[in-house]
Amino acid sequence: MISQTQTQRQTLKILPQQIQLLNLYFLNNLELEQRIRTELEENPFLDTTTEESFDESETKPSKDDVQDYQDWEERGYDDVPDYREEYQNYFTNEATPNVAMAGSVHFKDDARQQLRMLSLTERQFELADYLINALNHQGILDKPLTEMADEISFSLNILVEEDEVQDTLKIIQTLDPIGLGSRSVQECLELQLAQMDKSRPEIAMAYKLVAHHFNDLMHRQFEKIYHQLGIDDEDLRTVLGLIGSLKFHPVVEEASHYEPKTTILPDYIINRYGDMIQVNLFSSKAAGVFVNQGLYDQLAGQITTRDRGANQYVKSKLASAQWFVNAVKQREDTMMRIMTTIVEMQHEYFLEGDIRMLKPMVLRMVAEKAGLDISTVSRITSNKYAETHFGLVYLKDLFSEGIADKKGEVISNKVIQSVIEEAISGEDKRKPYTDQQLVNILSAKGYNIARRTVAKYREQMRIPIAQIRAVWA
16 A cells, blocks of 8 residues: 655755865865866866066076076086986985985885786775875874875765775785885784794794784783793793894885975964964965956856856856855865964963973864864864974874873873883883883873873884883894
């Protein structure tokens, strides 16, 4: 029997324009400039007042510059060696070597070359290429997979889940050098041991220790390791010696010593005037992008009402141009609103630049004070830098949880981490500090922290236990 029923329910839907606006929030200065160029090329109703200014002193060639109009014969007899020109991409003029440098291939370029030898789909190659670019100079992926999934989704405009990122990362971990794409020292060691001959007892024992009992090793639970692995003190010393001979990072520093110069353009300029902190955008794009209303009026007068396709095209492009101009302005207003709130909450830190002045701050606190959504604050503070009188500041580094000290005051865990890192950097490498000794050092400085908390912060900073650091020495 056919019947009709009527139901009422509430659903939350995100409009496509809201997603595009979140994409704009995520972009930094360079990415926004590229986005504006793309929009100017695709939308005839968008225009810009930005004009490149040329300084005569900058365009005047010096005696060391090679003229563009030289032919090959003139260039071949030039006194400037070719390698000196190539070095300008890697060194400053003062630090340029006087001898030719041996050619080398960057590990990321080599990894991409290996990817091309695999049978991958276009989407897999695109994701793998993005992950390779995200690796740090040691070849380790130091970002959580959930964060990478969000970053890839917004950067490439495709929906990517965490499981797909993990599957792609496993492909990268099959490339050379062994351990490439590992997310921790443990995973890097595990990938190296997996490639060795496990028929040898010490290798099989080392793999079992790293893969299944690494936390016990980090927390110095040696009795538990002796019992579970069935080994004695001499066997453990042999296994630790084998682990100490492995690479703790897939890429050694010498292999990536010469890297192209990277210039970070800040998104904010923060100046100090006495006890006052002034926040400005590094460069405003909203005033330079506008809708060319004159072109629309001209085209509207030429198109007849019968030409529906042309009318629809003109109206859609005009609406898109108006939205983009408003979105750029809204992005900058939101950026200033959030950064002003952060500066108010971290006023003492921006005055002195001392990390010990950093207060506990999470996204929710900024969102509530600024009257915005947490996702908006997260997008605005991602991939953004601020230039201050004490250097560049990555905005995400300003967020931290709080912990109480002996006086009952809540301090940022970044302060505790900085004290731990300072103590470990000055320790005797042959007799490194244990977690309990670090607790005593922190207690002497007025920070009453439990040993398990010290161990947690040490692991977050990817600093191994004292026994492993002693093996390194």
